[in-house]
Every structure is written in structure tokens, then in C-alpha cells.
Amino acid sequence: MTAWIKAALFLLCFAVLGGVVASVMWFKVHVFEKGAEAKDELEEIRKVKVAPHDFSPRLFSEAVTALADKDQEGARAKLVEILQFHREGSHGDAALRLLGELNMDQLMSADASLGKRSIEVASGQSVNSIARQNQCTFHYIVRVNGLTNPAALQPHDRLWVCPLDFKVVVRLDASRLYLMRDDKFFKVYDLLAVRRPPGMRVPVRTKVTDKKVYINGRQVMLSSESYHQAEKAVDFGNSLSLRSVSEGEDVPERSFGVFMRESDVDELMTVLRVGNRVEINP
Template sequence: MSRFKIVIFLMAVGIAGSIIATAYWYYTRVLGHDTKLQGEIKQLQAQKTTLPDPGVKRFDKAVELLNENNFGEARVALVEMLKTFPDSSRAGEARRIIGEMNMDMLFSKEDNTARRDYIVQPGQGLQAIATKNQTTIECLLRANGLQSHMLQPGDKISVFPLDFEILIDASDKTLQLKLKGLPFKMYNAIDIKVPPGMKIPQNELKIASKSAIYNGKQVNALSPDFMEADKWLTATRGNNNFMIRSMPRAKAMQPAAAPVPAPAVPEAHAGKDKGGKGKQQQQSGKKGAQPTAEEATVPEPAPTGIFLPREDIEELYTIIRQQTPVVIIR
């Protein structure tokens, strides 16, 4: 009987050992392998692998064409590069170059096919000519090298329409100029501050006014102060107003006015006028009293809109006319 118990015990030990060995093998070969594999995957994910950027080669080829003064083929190469590789690391620089080339072509006598001659009619000024030909006074001055608003009947000037659209992306802080639905030039904003209460997107805004202000006065394109003037374009729809502008110029801090000292009271009258102190207090509260250093002025509300570098605003002010459509997205 004791031998039988020993055999049973040995069999139980063997079975238990087999189970333990099987569990150990499963853990080390299956579960342990999966855990190791997951760790290797995490390590690979943590590594910043740089994928090949085929757009770089296309971009470099276009730059070579530019250096060879082959501007037409270079522009085509850059456009094709953006169509094929829009996420390339060179996409931003390609858009910038295309925008500069497009702007040069707009004012070129050879490359702008929409450019035509116009004969000035009796009684016409620059504003009437600009309105009739869907352009701006600033564009007429630049395109024709004019130094004066004075035109004579029979004068021949060059005109071309400015049929632009403006697309503002509040998330990317960009302003894209489109011409007849096609990308023309991209501008990077310094900042965008959406006016309180304005909902984005806005699809039907239009440029309602253009302002060039110097020392609080409106100036025109021939004024010597025009280049230094603060300029902005205001897009409007209903009660919504959105400004395209440069950053406001910093204003010099004005020192606070020092309090005016009260006149000295002669000793002879000090005892006679016991209410002198009350009178001085009343005088300090009279209308027209000088403000003290402790009296703070109410700050102006922060301006809103899209803020661009001044050179970009100068450019847009020249080529954007009233009623230009503006779309704002987020």
C-alpha cells in the first residue's frame, strides 16, 4: 500500500512539473516574445525617422532653371512640384517664389496678357478710369510710372483688371491671394485676432473701404506721407467688419502730469481762514484741474483683424480694389 502511495506521489509530482515546464515555455516563447516585440515596436516609433523627400530634388531643379534665367520653365517646374508634392519641406519656399514671380508678371508689359492701352477721355480722372477698368489708382500709378494725378484727354495709359479673391485661414495665419480662382500669392500673417462676436467661417465679405492715415489724416498715393501712412483694408458683410492691416505703430509713452502745488498761505492769514483747507480741497475737484499721476487713463481696445508685415500691406493696398471678395476659414 505504501508503495502504491509513493507511485501516486511521484506521478503527481511529474504531472505538476510538466505543467510548470509547459507554462514556463509558453511564457518565455510566446508571451515573452510578444512583450519583447512590443518593446521593439515602441523603440522604433520613438525614433524620428526621416522619410525621403522627392520634392527637394524637383525644387533644386527649378532653382537651377531660375539661375539660368529660364523663368518660364522654372515657374512651371515649381507649380508641378507643388501639385505632386504639396507636403514637401520646400513647399513653402516654392509658394513664395511663385508668388513673387506672379507679382512681377502682373506688372510686366510682356507677360501680362490682360494688359491693354486706354485712351483718356475728356473729363476723366484716375478714379473714373480705375473704376471703369476694374483696377485701383495705386495700380495705375505704378503700372504707368505716373508722378501726378493730372491727365490730359488723348493720353495713353496701360490698364488691366484686378479680379482677385482673398482667402484668410485663421488657423494657419495665412492670407492667400487668388486670381480667377487660381493661387496667386501667399502671405504669412504676424497675428490674427477675430473680432468679438464674429463667427468663422465667413464666406461673403467684400472689401468696402481702403484707408491710408498719417497723423490722423487721410492721404492719397501721391502724398509725400503716403509710404509712412498706416494702411488697412476693411472687409464688411452686414454688421461684421474684418480688417486687413499692418501692426499698429508703437506710441511713445507720455509722462504723467505732475500735480500743481497749492499756493502758499501767508502766516498772517493762516489763523483767520480756518476753512482754507476745505477750500483747497474744493478747488482741486473743480473742472479743468490737472490730473495727478495716480489718475490712470482708460486704455484703447486692442485692434482686431489680420496683421501683416508693412511691405505686404503696401503691396495689397496697390492691387486690391473695393468689392473684392473675402473668405475667412478656420
């Protein structure tokens, strides 16, 4: 009887042990290994970059509609939203350019936007002296105030002025010139050509050192009556200057500089002043 009991107990223990082993194997296959597989799958899912939805077309359309309704600030808000959150979207570059045009239009308007203020002309003042005193340029004052004869300025006349504290950032890799104000984007321009002086290395940090106007190769005053028909150049120092060239036109040999459309150079001549910072980056 004792032998049978011992045998039964042995078989019972063996069965329990087998059940434990089977349970462990089941957990290993169905829980631990499946859990590890699920973890691996989750890691793979995390590696997949899901492209955010491109809201730039809708926002750009809303900006254009706001401009049509003469809501410049509403348009600006939409364009800034594109650049902040959807810069790589299909309308990111268009938003950048439209915002630049909007900024420049506001800068050239005779109102108090973008830091402009109205001053009263004092006795003995000229457009040049007012420009120097208010950190702007002769041609900016002439253009914004619609002066047809700057020499006829009279005491007590009122003029709009604005500090033109811009920075020029040239990106050689992108063939673009960025106009910055308070280290924020203001406008972008396309470069048609760049020719660096021999030995010049980038990046370069410099300033606008001079602004020149030429008639038939002869330098004349910035206030010359022939200014609008003249060739213009903004000197950046380091034997480098900003000049105009026609699209498809070859840059003259031994002419070093950043070459842009004539209309763009005219605009920059209006808003850049001696002392503005310049960066030329690779």
C-alpha cells in the first residue's frame, strides 16, 4: 500500500511539474516573445516620419483674400503662420515673397506703419541733413513723401521719416539676398550672379561702406537729376559691391560683386544706408 501511495505521489508531482513547465513555455511564447515582437513593431512605427498636413495653400488663399479686402494685417498674420508652421509646404516660398512685397509696400507708404513718424522741417534743413539725422536715406524721403523738387523744401513742411536699420544677408548656396530688420525677415531677392574677388573666403562680416551712381562711367552725386537713369552700386567693402545686370547678360571681367536685377538694386539703393550690416554666407 505504501508503495502505491509513493508511486501516486510521484506521478502527481511529475504532473504538477510538467504543468508548471508547460505554463512557463506558454507564457514565454505567447507573452514574452509576443511582447518583444510588439515592442519591435512599435519602434519601427516610431521611426516612420508622418508628414504633417500642408495647410499652406489654404492659408495663402486666405492671405490673398485679405489683401483684396485691404486687410494687410490679416494677410500678414496668415503669411507669418505659413512661415512659422508650414515653411516647407507647397506655398512656403510664395508666402515668403508675398510677405516681402507687403513689407516693402508698407515701408514705402506715407503713414505711421513700420515705425515711420512725421517730422516738421526746421529752418536750414535739407533732405540730406534730415536723412542723416533720422537714419534713413535721401531717396527714401523723396519717394515716401512724393517730393518732385527736394531742393524746394521749406520750413514747417512735414515729412515722413523712418530709421532704416537693415541687415543684408547673402546666401551663396541659395543664390538669394535676404533683407533683415531687427534680425527678422523683411524681403528676399534673387541673385543673378556672384563673382568674388580672388582669395576672398566666406563667411564675411562687413558693412555698407558707400553708395555710388555712375553716368557713362563717371561718378555723380546721389542727388543728381539723372539718378534714375544711372548705373548704381552699393559697396560692401572687401572690393565687393552690389550691382545690376540684365538676366542672361555676362558679368564684365574683373567686375567683382553680387549682381541682381536693376529694379531690385534700385530698391535696395533706396532703403540701404552706409553702416548697415552685411553678411555673406556660403
